[in-house]
Amino acid sequence: MPHLTPPVNAAIVGYRMGATHAELIHLVDDLQVTAICDTDPERRDAARDQLGDITTYADVEEVAADAGIQLVVVVTPHSAHLPCALRCLRAGKHVVVEKPMALSIAECTAMIEAAQEAGVTLSVFHNRRWDGVFTTARQVIRDGYIGDVFHVETHFGGYRPPSRTWRGDKEISGGLFYDWGAHMVDWTLGLLEGRRMVSVSGRFQKRVWHEASNEDHVEAFIRFDDGAVAHVQVSQIAAAGKPRFYVLGTEGALVDNWAGHVDVSARVGSHTATFNVDYDESDWPAYYKGLADHLVNDAPNPVTPESARRVICVFELAERSSQDGGEQPVPHE
The missing domain is CATH 3.30.360.10 (Dihydrodipicolinate Reductase; domain 2)
Structure with missing residues (x-):
């Protein structure tokens, strides 16, 4: 599947907890955060202050339309996981969703099917598998x-x-x-x-x-x-x-x-x-190291969506x- 040329450009949707993801991604040579999306202007300002020269967006539609973004990390309240993930998957982006994956089995399955149809990777940030x-x-x-x-x-x-x-x-x-x-x-x-x-x-x-x-x-x-x-x-x-x-x-x-x-x-x-x-x-950076290896070298997905759906079941x-x-x-x- 993926064989992306590094560094892979990532956008984070939701910067309250997304700041932790930005820190972890920063530790991985083959990934870089190039954009942040958040509805709160103060958090967008905080992202610019902390991350420097990045693009900020207020709407996930802008993220989906940005051709330079290859990976989207969804770190929103749980009820927004599905719409944000679907919009980005259907735009051809690889997507990471914070855990829990979604609110229902049906929502998880909808994400999995959208990723399969688009031919992109869907992964879930179950970082405590490395606790x-x-x-x-x-x-x-x-x-x-x-x-x-x-x-x-x-x-x-x-x-x-x-x-x-x-x-x-x-x-x-x-x-x-x-x-x-x-x-x-x-x-x-x-x-x-x-x-x-x-x-x-x-x-x-x-x-x-x-x-x-x-x-x-x-x-x-x-x-x-x-x-x-x-x-x-x-x-x-x-x-x-x-x-x-x-x-x-x-x-x-x-x-x-x-x-x-x-x-x-x-x-x-x-x-x-x-x-x-x-x-x-504990080794939380291992998740994003594994994801980068997957996207660049076609190594296994570090957390498959099917395994994350079992939790929601x-x-x-x-x-x-x-x-x-x-x-x-x-x-x-």
Whole structure:
């Protein structure tokens, strides 16, 4: 597919969080930010101050019409991911979308189909696939210390009010799962790599923070084709903590308590050996290095849209289950 001549010219749509993307792109020789798009004139001014000689736009239509832009990075509120991505894909631009990819399975599929029709790359910025805690836990599993994984629990939470920004507005954000839940579900699926999801069920609760439309507590239960199961919980009414990862295997277990290391229990004969493994160093720039290699040298897409759609499948089906009851079959697996 792509074999672009470097440096690849990138535009960032949405500069509030987009500033972080600009910093990461700056670290990659084969990519350069040449344009910023934001509806807020103050953020456009900030982009010029921070990035120097760049073009600024107030409308994504201007980005789509700029023939010099080859890559567009969409870092808008979640409800704007679909229209911005579709407009740029259909204009022949390669597109990166911030996670979560979109608000629904159908929106994800529409993006994937638009990229295929245009013959361009669509990728999703699941940068926390390069977080040290995840890469460490995954390597322990790959190295066979705990045997075949059959049960995974992941948790993120605390007792605090929701954001007063658009992130607390379900119509724009998608709901509580669509913030840190994007990381937790993606990590869960990564710890159970190679398995196919069969069904999802869920429970969504609204009990305390009625000033915001997001849920207070959400959880998803995922069943896989080999019988493995996973439970993902995100809460803003959890007054007591839980491990971030609790993983059971046929020959041991792995637990992460946010402590800078994972705790491993491995069966050795009739005994259990316990030891700690320090987190790897996180490497967020690896995403854009991988993307550049893909666009210039046709290396693999660092995060395929199909893999990112799996996260949205869990969100949507868990909510549907909470409303209707019962397990929901998983499409596109």
